[in-house]
Amino acid sequence: MIDKSGIGSLNKIEYRGRFAPSPTGPLHFGSLIAAIASYLEAKTNQGKWFLRIDDADYLREQKYASDSIKKALELHGFEWDKDIQYQSNSNVLYKRMRNHLIDNKKAFRCNCSRKILKNNQTGLNGIIYTGTCRKKHITNDYSIRVFVDQLKIKFNDEIQGSQSSQLDKDIGDFVIWRRDNIISYHLATIIDDNELGVTNIVRGNDLINSTFCQLYLQNLLNYKNPTYSHIPVVVDKNKQKLSKQFGAKEISNKLNTQNLVDGLLALKQTPPDDLASDSLENIWSWAIENWNSKTLEMTRSVKTPNL
Ligand code: GLU
Numbered sequence: 677m678i679d680k681s682g683i684g685s686l687n688k689i690e691y692r693g694r695f696a697p698s699p700t701g702p703l704h705f706g707s708l709i710a711a712i713a714s715y716l717e718a719k720t721n722q723g724k725w726f727l728r729i730d731d732a733d734y735l736r737e738q739k740y741a742s743d744s745i746k747k748a749l750e751l752h753g754f755e756w757d758k759d760i761q762y763q764s765n766s767n768v769l770y771k772r773m774r775n776h777l778i779d780n781k782k783a784f785r786c787n788c789s790r791k792i793l794k795n796n797q798t799g800l801n802g803i804i805y806t807g808t809c810r811k812k813h814i815t816n817d818y819s820i821r822v823f824v825d826q827l828k829i830k831f832n833d834e835i836q837g838s839q840s841s842q843l844d845k846d847i848g849d850f851v852i853w854r855r856d857n858i859i860s861y862h863l864a865t866i867i868d869d870n871e872l873g874v875t876n877i878v879r880g881n882d883l884i885n886s887t888f889c890q891l892y893l894q895n896l897l898n899y900k901n902p903t904y905s906h907i908p909v910v911v912d913k914n915k916q917k918l919s920k921q922f923g924a925k926e927i928s929n930k931l932n933t934q935n936l937v938d939g940l941l942a943l944k945q946t947p948p949d950d951l952a953s954d955s956l957e958n959i960w961s962w963a964i965e966n967w968n969s970k971t972l973e974m975t976r977s978v979k980t981p982n983l
Pocket of ligand 1: 696697698730865878879883
């Protein structure tokens, strides 16, 4: 078929970004800046921005959290395309992809106990698995790991620069399906990103090493590799990453305009002094017009504002 819309439109791929919080607690400042950065990247590229609730791990889910995150995003003026996506709706697809990997001899069952695993060396993402169960025939109480070939994975992070890992030495065969019968974060993420046609992933730098596993899985499943930008993580005064696990404070919706301006400052933007007293609409207009992610280049962490 001939494309009549003109040269240039032939290869144009629409930008599709997303924000994918886990509902393990309310929105805190660290997740807010991931939301702001991914939103601004999508908007300045005339793209789409999706909201996906990563609730595949129902054991860690706090029941109130999805609604509280959604409300906080709404009250901060975020607008997402499509309906909210929930990973818990993807279970059938997850099982299909897991079985596909097993049937194609890309994955195997492992029943190593924690005690055995503890003796392994640690690498980029926890223990380095050295293939203990690769050739065993295990029938119960197992996790599923992917066979990791001897290879180097490289990618160019838009913010952190060029990254590489010798996957077999740094990570080893990693888990794609947990012993408690829950899909792993890596596999769930790439399946859902692919379903949504996500082209650009903007997220916290704490996940940069996960990208090696995710690129590897995308290649095994013949998915397209998105472009990655890992923004700095927010740390507290003890240099500890803000996380729900360590009880990071919920952002207050009453301070929505101030939170956005603090977020822009943490993302090394230069909002005018009085921007926080302006309307949400004007704050977003300013942010979209002036967004410059180059200021973040090679920055791994930033401090919580007002410390
Ligand atoms: N759901 C993950 C989290 O909240 C983020 C997933 C991702 O951006 O890949 O940490």
